[in-house]
Amino acid sequence: MKKTVYILILSVLPLSAFSQKESADVRAGNTLYKAEKYTEAEIAYRKGLLKNPKSFEANYNLGNALFRQKKYGDALEQYTNSIALQPTDKEKLASAFHNTGNALLADKKIEESINAYKMALKSNPKDDETRYNLAYAQMMLKKQQQDKDKNKDKDKDKDKDKDQKQDQKKDQKQDQKEQPQPQQPQMSKQNAQQILDALMQDEKNTQEKAKKQPVRGSRKADKDW
Incomplete structure (x- = not known):
């Protein structure tokens, strides 16, 4: 069955009828879809689906319309429903799994999309x-894995540089500690007492000299107003 390519590698099965038992609503949806009126479709x-919730065509085609609107999560739900409704038809299963893979890949769920494509290939x-x-x-x-590895290597290099800088700071601090520090002058109790006695003697001598000097009268400062 023919498929149309959707942006690079993403594709959805065209809406040709799987059976002639489609409802009028599904047929109308197909016409709108082909006209690229995806919201109306x-x-x-x-x-x-309101009339027939178990319709494979309605579920599957709704998934395609949602996919075209980039509603990948909603599209995936409809593809899952359609897969559950056709457990034995290999052609339908292959198409549903194929589009499931597309929705997952478009939603950046790469590993899950790989599993869906593998399931599609089992059927076809x-x-x-x-x-x-x-x-x-x-x-x-x-x-993706290579990019993660590169980012890990970059993080390791950053951590290594950080550790080296921290080690350098530690070494600098250690060197500063090991350098001889200026000694604070030490004073014994005896030296302190000698200095105190000398100061007291100087003060005593100054007072005695002051007593021996004659007392002068103070000058009065007069000011005419």
């Missing part, structure tokens, strides 16, 4: 587009 498919091993998408997802996962 979504509404039509939801109307179809000859699907080249699914095989291509699987290879692409595996390449993206490898790149």
Whole structure:
């Protein structure tokens, strides 16, 4: 069954009828979808689901309409519903798993998308587009892991530089501690007493000299106003 390519490697199965038992709402949704009126198509498919919740076509096509609106989480839910409704039809299962992988990959869930593509290939091993998408997802996962490793190496280098700077600071502090510090002058009790006695003697001598000097009268400062 033919598939259309969606932005690089993402693709969804075209809305050709899986059966002739589609409801009028689903057929209307298909017409709107082909006209790229995805919001209106979504509404039509939801109307179809109200009438028949177990319709594979309504669930699956609604998923496609949501996917085109970049509502990847909602699209995934509809693809999951459609898979549960068709456990034996390999062609339908392959298409549903293929688009499940697309929704997961678009939502940056790379490992989960790889598993979905593998499930699609189990149902249809000859699907080249699914095989291509699987290879692409595996390449993206490898790149993601390489980027993580690079970031880890950068973090290690930063931590190493930080440790080296801290070690240098520790060494500098240690060197400063080991350098001889200026000695504070030490004074014994005897020296302190000698200095105190000398000061007291000087004060006594000064007072005696002051007593022997004649007392002068103070000058009065007069000011005429």
